[in-house]
Amino acid sequence: MRKNGVKMIKIKAKDVDVFYGKKQALFNISLDIEENQVTALIGPSGCGKSTFLRCLNRMNDVIDICSVKGEILINDFNINDKSCDVVRLREKIGMVFQKPNPFPKTLYENVSYGPTIHGMAQSKQEMDEIVETSLKKAALWEEVKDRLHEPGTGLSGGQQQRLCIARAISVRPEVILMDEPCSALDPIATAQIEELIDELKKEHTIIIVTHSMAQAARVSQNTGFFHLGQLIEHGSTDKIFKNPDNTKTQDYITGRFG
Amino acid sequence: MNKNKEQLLNKRYKAEQRFRLYGLSAIFMALLFLTIFIFKIFSTGYSAFQKTWLIVPVTFDAELMMLDRNPSKEDLQDADYYDIALKSMADLDPNANEDQENELKRMVSYFFEKEIKNELLNDPSLIGKTKEVYLTASDDLDQVFKGNYPRDLPEDQRRVSDYQLKIFDQLVANGKVESKFNISFFTNADSREAELAGIASSFMGSIFSILVCLMIAFPVAVLAAIYLEEFAPKNRFTDFIEVNINNLAAVPSIVFGLLGLGVLLAIFQLPRSTPLVGGITLSLMTLPTIIIAARASLKAVPPSIREAALAMGASRMQTTMHHTVPLSMPGTLSGTIIGLAQALGETAPLILIGMVAFVNTIPGSPMDPAASLPVQIYIWAESAERGFVEKVSACIMVLLGFLITMNLFAQIIRHKFEKKWS
Numbered sequence: 001m002r003k004n005g006v007k008m009i010k011i012k013a014k015d016v017d018v019f020y021g022k023k024q025a026l027f028n029i030s031l032d033i034e035e036n037q038v039t040a041l042i043g044p045s046g047c048g049k050s051t052f053l054r055c056l057n058r059m060n061d062v063i064d065i066c067s068v069k070g071e072i073l074i075n076d077f078n079i080n081d082k083s084c085d086v087v088r089l090r091e092k093i094g095m096v097f098q099k100p101n102p103f104p105k106t107l108y109e110n111v112s113y114g115p116t117i118h119g120m121a122q123s124k125q126e127m128d129e130i131v132e133t134s135l136k137k138a139a140l141w142e143e144v145k146d147r148l149h150e151p152g153t154g155l156s157g158g159q160q161q162r163l164c165i166a167r168a169i170s171v172r173p174e175v176i177l178m179d180e181p182c183s184a185l186d187p188i189a190t191a192q193i194e195e196l197i198d199e200l201k202k203e204h205t206i207i208i209v210t211h212s213m214a215q216a217a218r219v220s221q222n223t224g225f226f227h228l229g230q231l232i233e234h235g236s237t238d239k240i241f242k243n244p245d246n247t248k249t250q251d252y253i254t255g256r257f258g
Numbered sequence: 259m260n261k262n263k264e265q266l267l268n269k270r271y272k273a274e275q276r277f278r279l280y281g282l283s284a285i286f287m288a289l290l291f292l293t294i295f296i297f298k299i300f301s302t303g304y305s306a307f308q309k310t311w312l313i314v315p316v317t318f319d320a321e322l323m324m325l326d327r328n329p330s331k332e333d334l335q336d337a338d339y340y341d342i343a344l345k346s347m348a349d350l351d352p353n354a355n356e357d358q359e360n361e362l363k364r365m366v367s368y369f370f371e372k373e374i375k376n377e378l379l380n381d382p383s384l385i386g387k388t389k390e391v392y393l394t395a396s397d398d399l400d401q402v403f404k405g406n407y408p409r410d411l412p413e414d415q416r417r418v419s420d421y422q423l424k425i426f427d428q429l430v431a432n433g434k435v436e437s438k439f440n441i442s443f444f445t446n447a448d449s450r451e452a453e454l455a456g457i458a459s460s461f462m463g464s465i466f467s468i469l470v471c472l473m474i475a476f477p478v479a480v481l482a483a484i485y486l487e488e489f490a491p492k493n494r495f496t497d498f499i500e501v502n503i504n505n506l507a508a509v510p511s512i513v514f515g516l517l518g519l520g521v522l523l524a525i526f527q528l529p530r531s532t533p534l535v536g537g538i539t540l541s542l543m544t545l546p547t548i549i550i551a552a553r554a555s556l557k558a559v560p561p562s563i564r565e566a567a568l569a570m571g572a573s574r575m576q577t578t579m580h581h582t583v584p585l586s587m588p589g590t591l592s593g594t595i596i597g598l599a600q601a602l603g604e605t606a607p608l609i610l611i612g613m614v615a616f617v618n619t620i621p622g623s624p625m626d627p628a629a630s631l632p633v634q635i636y637i638w639a640e641s642a643e644r645g646f647v648e649k650v651s652a653c654i655m656v657l658l659g660f661l662i663t664m665n666l667f668a669q670i671i672r673h674k675f676e677k678k679w680s
Contacts, residue, residue, distance in 0.1 A: 090570065094570075095569035097562060101563060102566075103567070113567075
């Protein structure tokens, strides 16, 4: 998104290092992420792209041996600062995981969980509205409107993933992180999710980790290429795919390794 | 080459067949032992659910009972029933001498006077009339009637005399001996007389102990498990605690009994022989079992559920209470029930804290002295009278029934509330 021709930066990572115990997983990552755009993170398995993604909502806190150094500024506020409240942060930064992970509760409860714990609805009616809007935005409403009180785990894989997206957007996050959201889905479900991502970027900034270069090319405006814990190259998707600066990027894109 | 391959294939199939055979014979052995065990218990124990009654004509002679013409209820309560009771037994053989009259009296339980009294209290109009009354047979005759008593022993080695047997056989021939379902086995407390002994006290004692144990062990264990699994940092200290919880689960139960004796009875001066102390002691023993089960079922909740909740901005506490704990409850509960079933069958610690005492009252609260089912088995198994042999097996049957019900309950909970996650 450009305002008066200036790129709006939503997230600014500066010299981020991540360690698992003594092993360093990310080296000196500095990356700017544009607001209301889709940024794809690509790279071979184990290159650290998911680790970087999890830094952005501090999900790495869950792993005891993991430590993160460096600055990550979201709206010019360093989320690695001690004063950052992680619950508040995650309200603003939603996340969709690789494997669909709906709660083993009803569809309604799945979507209303976030708004409930953050006190976003004053009445049952308001909550119903939030659930409906979220499901509509996730393009799931038409399929499930008659069975909102059935368990979310009874849906198909693609529907479950859209349910997870609905759950993530129910609290109106500014940023949505997606960790290989389509890797467990068939091509039709994948196409639906990709369409959805394109729609969602109007209101949210999206960062997606993907294994599929075709997917990165289809959905993203910016791309970052990771290799062995380093950010090799980043820029507009067009440039990365058509005219990369680095030979490694070139090799990966053309399928010579990875 | 081809032939070699075929041979190898044959060998592999044979090896599999042998393995199946070993497995089958192992299962067969286990089933055989189980069948022998159950057959032995049932064949010895089933007769305890029947009780033998002698039907004896009793004349409610007002004069012998020292009653006025129109006695009140209190008069009936205070009347002297011993003489008419004695007389009705003596009348079974009109030619009996004094020694034989004594023997006749011993054919029924010492309780027979009360049984006659109850008969009259139920129907005061019986005064002056004669009625056939059911009297509990003595435990020895009970065993004779059930065929458990060797009649061919020499008389001086028997507790039943030839004379008693003669009269008893006459009664049997006249149809004056009857076998009925033994209600008193379930409603009476323990007694020195086998024909009157029941499991009510030990059954209630067991239930109270288990309840006390549940109320203490469950909340403590679940909180400990949740803290250790979801909140505690992973360091040397928590590792040390974990190792010790596992050690605690392996401590012999008698050690917990000594702890109960030394701490609960000696220092805290809690009342001896009560289900309260028994329950606390058992809860110490059950605690590690429940902690281990609860931790295992918390571990079994997929991390993706925790991540989903955390990523929604739930705090750790909310993640745990809204998602992890409810999902782990079926496993925790069935682990708890299995822990309680273990505690239910525990004897050694209860003996040490004094629940082995002879208790002939039924406890109304955990603060009253009581026995427990396994201890009752132990007490009866130690008794000399032949009448207790079948009671031991019957008590084992009740205990087994109790355990099977609990385990069944655990299974039902597990199946009913188990949620499937994708």
